[in-house]
Amino acid sequence: MSAASASGEPSAKHTKRRPRFVGWRFVLCALAAAVILAAVVRAFFFDVFYIPSNSMQPLLEPGDRVLVSRTAYSSEDIRRGDVVVFDGRGSLAPLHSGRPALADAAVTVGRWLGLAGSDTVYVKRVIGVAGDRVSCCTDDDPRITVNGTPLDEPYVYEGDAASDHGFDVTVPEGRLWLMGDHRSESADSRSLLGAPGGGLISTERVIGEARKILWPLERSTNIDRLSLGAEWNTEK
Template sequence: MTAASASGEPSAKHTKRRPRFVGWRFVLCALAAAVVLAALVRAFLFDVFYIPSDSMQPLLEPGDRILVSRTAYDSAEIERGDVVVFDGRGSLAPLHSGRPAVLDAAVTVGRWFGLAGSDTVYVKRVIGVAGDRVSCCTDGDPRITINGTPVDEPYVYSGDAPSNHAFDVVVPEGRLWLMGDHRSVSADSRSLLGAPGGGLISTERVVGEAQRILWPLERGTNIDRLSLGAEWNTEK
């Protein structure tokens, strides 16, 4: 007999295999549950984004991974000085990338694991909110003015001017004026002054607030608007 002993008991060969199979099934179920839980957390609570460029130096360096709160603005207003992550499709990025679907899927997987940046999701600093008049380089003052008041910006990349060209915009309801800290290399609201929407980003496109640098570990720190030293003392 091969399947059972003479007494009808399962053979030793079969009794050894069943626990091993049950163990692997438990591991696979646990891994699947962990992936689903992580996906839910990243879709609704927190996400991790890879920084691919130097447009937010010196605060963020290429290769940094940042923690982004998707719920930060559920019960709070977006404020001047906040560092936000937003979907740039239709504004800073084309609506369709033109890449093969397979390549798009590979990029999405890489971004999910923090191994690649997105070409449609950006991180910038909020300079103007609804009702603000944001101007630069007027009346001989090189600083940006918000509602007529010049503001100091200690977070701007060393050696950069507040802006390479003049602008004067009024931010309408539901829109934001966003700029990178490394002004000389940042593609931001200034880049779209002549386009539909005038470079003003919809608040509905904001994914969340950048709250902490997670990686590399030696650069781990909170991203706090107030701790950056900017004094946003203008009144709308």
């Protein structure tokens, strides 16, 4: 049978198929637009990060998905007490993973989907900002001090000391002193004492501020901003 009738019009069979094709094309275009929009939002405004370790317990548990504001510090400075997500390459992680490019791509996709953590992106709490002298600890006071003022740290994991080893650093301009809340399990600024940079993380490496636990639903809650001595004067 001819694909067209004697009058030259398309057959009924072909006329019925066209709406189905148009429908699928619309669905694919809508999905592509949604993916592009999500990529733009996550690249410039908000992102979701998977927590792979217990270094920020009890605030964050392994498997948590955390909403991070990428614009948090576009109009204000990073503050002591903020929980920040940062790129640790060159400080807590090597500049290159050493994995094949395909494996790196798979890790990136898994992280983007919230199914896996990253071995170069970390979440820690800001303890010292530019100009601060951060030290720990003395026989008289086992607490961390910032500019001579002891910190009360209710967020630290129960049973942990403020730090298992001492340090005394002054934070230069453009750098941060970061620590995990689960001090005995956290690789943080203390881990790089004596290394180039002295464990002080560049503010340019900060991706954003952790604002909310999204998943699992039973743990969904806002991450409160703490003010650790905002009124203190820094030592220059």
